[in-house]
Amino acid sequence: MIRTFYTPPENFIDDERVVIKGEEAHHALRVLRLRVRDIVRIVDGMGNAFIGKIARITPPDSLTVDIQERADSTDPKAEIALMVAVPRPQRMDFLIEKAVEIGVHSIFPIIYERSPRILEGKVTRWRRIAISAMKQCGRARLPEIHKPMQLHAAIEHFADYDGRYMADLLDGKPLLGYNLRRKAVIAVGPEGGFTDTEIEMLDNWKFHRFILGRRILRVETAAIVALTIFLNGLGEL
Ligand code: SAH
Secondary structure, eight states: OOEEEEOOGGGBOSSSEEEEEHHHHHIIIIISOOOTTOEEEEEOBBSOEEEEEEEEEETTTEEEEEEEEEOOOOOOSSEEEEEEEOOOHHHHHHHHHHHHHHTOSEEEEEEOTTOOOOOGGGHHHHHHHHHHHHHHTTOOBOOEEOOOEEHHHHHGGGTTOSEEEEEOSSSOEEGGGSOOOSEEEEEEOOTTOOOHHHHHHHHHTTOEEEEOOSSOOOHHHHHHHHHHHHHHHTTOO
């Protein structure tokens, strides 16, 4: 099995050579014990994937790869962003991993009025989880994981989005009842639900309500189910 490594665009020396550094290199050398001439797959987090051969190892944690050819990746073409309440730490880890696997484009953790206090320090951890999920599922584009922010700040990012949708238990229609847009955002509220002010803000921004069924889902379940239905609806799962 060819292993995948993530290395950002700035680590590309030219079209033919790339350096893998830090944790990724450590993993390649210490854990997997890769050697010169071993074949690896490289992804740059921007949607590009390559197959290459290890040309040089510079201890303790750097290796140079000669790029041989472009490789396939599994990124969806649709750009589906998620604005989502932050559930408890383990559940958020799960949410990040699954959302990346399913094909999310970016994640905006939202501090809603009814959100419990959250730890901002988690972003680094979430990004690490996203990198590992990206590699595992064959993607080459790393979804952006933003720092937690308030709804009014996040919502500004979606002014030019073609589709805006909010998961709401009240009088919504099913997602598949909409003509789903390929550049869209899905908002999922906190366990305590949206406040009236938040609903008003989402309404002003023309978020369409959708319902995921009769049962009340937890934040992470609602986010994962909504993303799945959406990407499947677009033929991009
Ligand atoms: N007590 C809250 C439930 C919150 S569940 C309330 O009455 O609103 C957390 C979030 O998940 C909700 O804000 C909503 O965005 C989403 N969600 C959960 N189950 C859902 C369903 N069946 N349909 C649509 N959205 C749902």
